[in-house]
Every structure is written in C-alpha cells, then in structure tokens.
Amino acid sequence: MALDSSTALPHSGAPPLWARLAAILVAAAVILAGLWLFAGVLAPGYYGSIAFAIGWFVLASLAIGAVARRTPSLKWPLRATYLAIVVLVGGWTAWTTFTDDVVNEQIVQGAATQEGGAASGGNVELASGEFEGVAHGASGTAAIVELRSGERKLTFAELDTDNGPDLRVYLVAGAATGDGDVDDFVDLGRLKGNRGNQQYTIPKGTDTDRYRTVVIWCRAFTVSFAKAELRGS
DSSP, X not given: OOOOTTOOOOOOOOOOHHHHHHHHHHHHHHHHHHHIIIIIIISOHHHHHHHHHHHHHHHHHHHHHHXXXXXXXXXXXXXXXXXXXXXXXXXXXXXXXXXXXXXXXOOOOOEEGGGTHHHXXXXXXXXXEXXXXXXXXXXXXXXXXXOXXXXXXXXXXXXXXXXXXXXEEEEEESOOOSGGGTTSEEEEEEOOOSEEEEEXXXXXXOOTTTXXXXXXXXXXXXEEEEEEEOEEO
C-alpha cells in the first residue's frame, strides 16, 4: 500500500544527552586504559613505550572513526574526547621530558660508620652509592643518613639525570639489575627534581639492608631511569 505525503516514517534522532555523555566517558576510559596497557605494561623500555603509545593512539583513532561512521551523531563528541586526551597526554609528556626541575635543598650529612660516626652521637651515614644510568644517563650520589633522633633520610647530592613524566623515588630490594626486578620496593614519593640536591624521609621500620638500591622510576612508562646501589659507609 502506497504512503501518501501526510504519512511520516519514524525518525531516529540523535541519542539523548546522557547517552552522548556516557559514550564520551567510555571512550576516555578505554583510550587511557589502552595507553596504560600498551605503553606502561607491554612496551619494552622507554622508547618502546613511546612507540607503543603512538601505535595505540593510531588504533584508537581508527576505532573512533569506525564508531562515528555507524553513529554519526557521536562523531564530534568522540573526536573531541580523543583530541583532548592526545593533547593533554602529549603536552604533559613533552613538558616533563624537555624541561628540567632543579632542586637545591639543604641536605643532611653524617660521618661514615667506619669513621666512628655512630660513636660520635651525631648524624651517621649508613650507606651510599653513585647513580648510574639505566634508560637515561645519570650521575650524582645517593646516601642514607641516620639523624640523632633516629629518623633516616635518603639524600641525593648533585643528581643529574633526564626529566620525564611521573618519576618516583623507590628503594628496591636487591640489586635491581633490570626493570623486572622493580617489584618489591618502598615508594618514597615523587622525584622532587631531576637535577640538584634533595632528600626524602625513609619510613620507620624500613629494612635498608634489604631495600638497598635507589631507583628513579618512571611510573607512567614502567621503566627505570637511573639507579644507585647503596653500600655500607
């Protein structure tokens, strides 16, 4: 039976606002989760992480294009979400990679144990070691100093390494010869600066004979930037 001009077919309009907001949130979560998986877990090394991140963004762009062709009303919300994440992640990574954070704190010092530091009643340097590069070059000295109060500080003197996103200071069990060894650690917090003098408080009860390697760890890319194996002073 023919339809006259007054008969209207049902029109499928754009999804409601809540559905578009939900699509944006799901897309953002999937993009960020995939970035973490590919660049932070599966990628081998720092530059491998960058390559995997670029590859994941390409895949995500293709997937968003496919969804947009099936649901045109979501084209611009999804593309805007994708571009916002690319700009924010790329800008954050570039800023933290190509700018230096210089810190010059007044760090505590102590007499070495072998030089009678413990008997003097003052600060005692329990262990120290030189920084060496892992994914990036590094120099400087790390030391554990016990204060008269019993509190212990991890100090960095003349640290010089590359900057990067989400850098942390870990005390790692054992020698930490590779990134896979950084699984038993004490997190001392965010690296204050990639250059200069700085210190961190070691939590009470930390066995520094066991956790004897300092690692500057890039949590975003799951890779060691630098390390210093500490030996008794």
